[in-house]
Amino acid sequence: MKTTSFSTTFMPVRLLPQLRLLSTSLPATHFPPMKFAPTLSSSRAVPILSRVFPLRLRYMGLGFRRSLQIERAFSTRAFRGPRTGSGSELPRGYERRAGGASKSLIEDEAELSDWVSELRSDSPRGREDELEGRRGRVRERGTDRESYPMKKSRRESDSGDFGESRRRDFRSPNQSFTRNGGISKRFDNKSEGDKKDRPFPPRNNRGNSNSSGEFGDSSRRRFPNPNESFSRNSGISKRFDNKFQSDDDKEDGLFPRRNNRGNSNLKADSFTRNGGVEGLRRGGRETGKTLRVMDDTEEEEEKPTGVRIEDLLSEEESDTAISDDDGYGVLREKSATSLFGSDNEVSVKVLPKSSPGSSDSYLSESRFDQCSVSPLSLKGIKDAGYEKMTVVQEATLPVILKGKDVLAKAKTGTGKTVAFLLPSIEVVVKSPPITRDQKRPPILVLVICPTRELASQASAEANKLLKYHPSIGVQVVIGGTRLALEQKRIQANPCQILVATPGRLKDHIENTAGFATRLMGVKVLVLDEADHLLDMGFRKDIERIISAVPKQRQTLLFSATVPEEVRQICHIALKRDHEYINTVQEGSEETHAQVRQTHLVAPLDKHFSLVYALLKEHIADDVEYKVLVFCTTAMVTRLVADLLGELNLNVREIHSRKPQSYRTRVSDEFRKSKGLILVTSDVSARGVDYPDVTLVIQVGVPADRQQYIHRLGRTGRKGKEGQGILLLAPWEEFFLSNIKDLPINKGSVPSVDPDTTKKVERALSKVEMKNKEAAYQAWLGYYNSNKKVGRDKHRLVELANEFSRSMGLDNPPAIPKLVLGKMGLKNVPGLRSK
Ligand SMILES: Nc1ncnc2c1ncn2[C@@H]1O[C@H](COP(=O)(O)OP(=O)(O)OP(=O)(O)O)[C@@H](O)[C@H]1O
Numbered sequence: 001m002k003t004t005s006f007s008t009t010f011m012p013v014r015l016l017p018q019l020r021l022l023s024t025s026l027p028a029t030h031f032p033p034m035k036f037a038p039t040l041s042s043s044r045a046v047p048i049l050s051r052v053f054p055l056r057l058r059y060m061g062l063g064f065r066r067s068l069q070i071e072r073a074f075s076t077r078a079f080r081g082p083r084t085g086s087g088s089e090l091p092r093g094y095e096r097r098a099g100g101a102s103k104s105l106i107e108d109e110a111e112l113s114d115w116v117s118e119l120r121s122d123s124p125r126g127r128e129d130e131l132e133g134r135r136g137r138v139r140e141r142g143t144d145r146e147s148y149p150m151k152k153s154r155r156e157s158d159s160g161d162f163g164e165s166r167r168r169d170f171r172s173p174n175q176s177f178t179r180n181g182g183i184s185k186r187f188d189n190k191s192e193g194d195k196k197d198r199p200f201p202p203r204n205n206r207g208n209s210n211s212s213g214e215f216g217d218s219s220r221r222r223f224p225n226p227n228e229s230f231s232r233n234s235g236i237s238k239r240f241d242n243k244f245q246s247d248d249d250k251e252d253g254l255f256p257r258r259n260n261r262g263n264s265n266l267k268a269d270s271f272t273r274n275g276g277v278e279g280l281r282r283g284g285r286e287t288g289k290t291l292r293v294m295d296d297t298e299e300e301e302e303k304p305t306g307v308r309i310e311d312l313l314s315e316e317e318s319d320t321a322i323s324d325d326d327g328y329g330v331l332r333e334k335s336a337t338s339l340f341g342s343d344n345e346v347s348v349k350v351l352p353k354s355s356p357g358s359s360d361s362y363l364s365e366s367r368f369d370q371c372s373v374s375p376l377s378l379k380g381i382k383d384a385g386y387e388k389m390t391v392v393q394e395a396t397l398p399v400i401l402k403g404k405d406v407l408a409k410a411k412t413g414t415g416k417t418v419a420f421l422l423p424s425i426e427v428v429v430k431s432p433p434i435t436r437d438q439k440r441p442p443i444l445v446l447v448i449c450p451t452r453e454l455a456s457q458a459s460a461e462a463n464k465l466l467k468y469h470p471s472i473g474v475q476v477v478i479g480g481t482r483l484a485l486e487q488k489r490i491q492a493n494p495c496q497i498l499v500a501t502p503g504r505l506k507d508h509i510e511n512t513a514g515f516a517t518r519l520m521g522v523k524v525l526v527l528d529e530a531d532h533l534l535d536m537g538f539r540k541d542i543e544r545i546i547s548a549v550p551k552q553r554q555t556l557l558f559s560a561t562v563p564e565e566v567r568q569i570c571h572i573a574l575k576r577d578h579e580y581i582n583t584v585q586e587g588s589e590e591t592h593a594q595v596r597q598t599h600l601v602a603p604l605d606k607h608f609s610l611v612y613a614l615l616k617e618h619i620a621d622d623v624e625y626k627v628l629v630f631c632t633t634a635m636v637t638r639l640v641a642d643l644l645g646e647l648n649l650n651v652r653e654i655h656s657r658k659p660q661s662y663r664t665r666v667s668d669e670f671r672k673s674k675g676l677i678l679v680t681s682d683v684s685a686r687g688v689d690y691p692d693v694t695l696v697i698q699v700g701v702p703a704d705r706q707q708y709i710h711r712l713g714r715t716g717r718k719g720k721e722g723q724g725i726l727l728l729a730p731w732e733e734f735f736l737s738n739i740k741d742l743p744i745n746k747g748s749v750p751s752v753d754p755d756t757t758k759k760v761e762r763a764l765s766k767v768e769m770k771n772k773e774a775a776y777q778a779w780l781g782y783y784n785s786n787k788k789v790g791r792d793k794h795r796l797v798e799l800a801n802e803f804s805r806s807m808g809l810d811n812p813p814a815i816p817k818l819v820l821g822k823m824g825l826k827n828v829p830g831l832r833s834k
Pocket residue numbers: 183235385386387388389390393410411412413414415416417418559560686687688689713714717718
């Protein structure tokens with residue numbers, strides 16, 4: 001193994017402070033003993049290459065690896081029943097380890113095109129959401145990126161923007177709903193009656209799980225009446241209250257004739273949580289770790305440009321491998337008593353494996369007014385419709401209010417945003433108010449989110465909580481708009497709380513006068529979706545941001561997934577004595593029990609028809625359907641949305657190639673709508689809080705286990721019922737080993753009748769050729785970066801051409817030679833170049 005010593009010779013001067021930061025925060029005693037595997041690289045190209053190639057460090061706990069196989073025979077009925085024994089046999093004292101999925105670091109072709117450019121320009125890059133803004137800047141700066149063919153097609157395609165929505169059914173926009181902000185506190189019984197052997201059991205009796213009668217009257221839920229209008233109440237952030245007017249309202253004839261989802265039978269026990277110590281979610285202390293470069297499921301990848309694994313690791317990362325134990329800060333169990341007892345440390349109690357009745361409740365018995373937050377915040381909380389704390393709020397609030405750094409893990413849709421915002425607001429409340437003569441008032445709370453949607457959502461939630469704090473301002477900087485406009489806005493509207501995406505924030509640090517000074521006031525730094533922000537795609541930006549805020553601060557890291565890598569590197573942001581609060585109960589999965597998960601394995605050429613058939617079936621079952629279809633890349637997303645639009649489904653699309661104004665509009669619409677399908681790339685995978693999503697379909701292999709969990713987490717939020725389907729080709733089945741501890745069942749592939757197949761083929765023939773070409777190229781890029789699929793280039797090209805045929809193309813589209821070269825695919829038989 002070749003080792004190169006780390007040298008600053010090649011290091012840009014501006015990176016030196018970050019290195020200092022890293023080195024001072026890497027005490028040798030901070031990590032458990034580990035086998036040192038990687039070697040180091042000093043090249044400036046390394047961070048870029050490390051994003052280009054899907055390599056990640058893998059850490060593995062000693063001595064335990066879950067071996068339980070979940071291979072229950074699956075019929076479409078099977079997953080409706082209770083999931084006993086589906087992977088809860090974890091020995092005490094162990095936290096579940098993340099699976100060893102390889103992560104594709106090229107999330108979509110935007111990224112692909114950017115890394116192609118990076119290889120030319122050596123400029124740093126972030127991930128999908130950030131990329132779009134940067135592309136804009138790059139264009140402004142006049143680089144040659146425009147020459148990249150995919151960009152060209154994007155510009156062309158974007159021009160149609162929302163008007164391009166073809167013949168999609170826009171019935172929902174004319175409707176606004178009455179939504180009571182009340183919190184759902186019940187699960188609904190799943191009806192076992194009326195079962196058919198199909199992947200989508202009818203949603204009879206589901207009830208809409210809104211305790212205060214949201215849509216309670218089923219007669220009002222007859223959605224197909226496009227003139228029906230509802231009023232909408234709280235529970236939805238202000239920002240998303242804009243009315244969206246559709247341009248189209250066509251009948252597609254796909255709506256069901258029935259709506260069987262009446263009020264539910266309640267299973268209160270499974271939903272409300274006993275506030276006693278018994279009810280608390282706890283995590284066990286981590287034992288030693290072994291650093292590995294790869295896990296069982298991974299093998300050394302073939303690197304197209306001949307870069308070795310060791311070349312992709314930085315010295316900082318390698319250093320972590322030789323540190324010792326106790327690098328994770330304090331892992332303490334929290335109990336409800338800690339909320340109200342002044343300073344007393346809580347009793348430590350590890351819950352046994354999930355027990356009936358405590359499995360998946362997200363609300364605690366503790367009320368907000370029982371804890372020490374300011375009366376005005378309490379008023380805001382009340383108006384937002386929150387009374388009891390969620391489990392993660394109960395567990396983290398007292399610790400954060402004490403000023404401790406926290407790394408918190410809690411399932412999707414369980415209120416993490418309020419968990420970090422509320423105590424942060426309290427810090428502002430206790431700080432001196434901004435005075436008029438302060439030219440550059442300090443930013444006291446800085447919240448970083450990986451996507452624009454998420455940042456907007458967090459700032460909207462903050463505004464809700466700040467309703468009675470008129471002197472506290474929130475601003476959001478997310479890119480997608482011209483930097484100059486944003487500069488003006490943040491200068492004109494002083495704020496103490498800033499919510500930002502990393503790339504745009506970094507831009508402001510570097511280019512906005514006085515901004516860096518304002519950041520020196522930061523008292524609380526929050527990384528939402530922390531594991532994502534700390535992975536290789538964002539790491540450099542995050543390090544830069546951390547170096548721009550004071551060392552004396554409180555840092556909060558939140559996510560639904562905290563893989564070992566993050567535990568290992570969280571010292572980048574957190575103090576040594578931080579607390580790791582894991583509210584995912586020992587023995588319980590990281591996904592929600594009330595979300596039925598299925599995987600279907602079918603040949604690639606059947607996927608389009610299957611997606612259509614699955615959607616049709618779901619729509620027929622549930623008049624209030626609200627579906628997210630996740631695709632591997634932005635261009636594949638566009639293709640699938642085009643296809644479903646041609647098939648007259650009521651569909652929207654969202655991905656990084658859409659302008660921000662469009663993304664915001666579609667996101668708002670989907671948040672408010674029912675009877676709508678949103679086809680999306682991973683811009684919607686994390687954090688986005690769309691209420692009442694009934695089904696999440698993931699088409700093709702997700703980037704990794706975490707992404708699977710986050711995507712699935714768009715349904716089943718706040719304890720509601722939901723369904724997830726993962727559609728894989730046979731050669732993608734390897735991914736299942738990464739999620740084998742989750743309660744996912746094998747589904748029987750529905751048969752697609754010849755008429756449907758023909759209908760889909762006809763619809764595909766109407767999809768624009770350039771969109772198919774772009775999808776093909778993007779598909780190739782995505783799977784090329786997957787270390788399993790991309791390893792065998794010949795096979796990869798065969799599969800890509802299968803994908804091309806599945807789009808109805810006789811010949812695979814030609815790809816620019818330059819792109820093929822950068823993908824390491826030059827001269828691979830079966831590819832056409834231009
Ligand atoms: N105490 C509470 N009581 C009831 N509802 C709450 C409470 N706190 C937050 N919520 C609501 O729960 C929903 C989910 O919250 P949030 O989006 O913060 O979840 P999350 O845990 O961050 O999810 P994800 O992991 O997907 O990012 C939101 O609609 C929010 O308004």
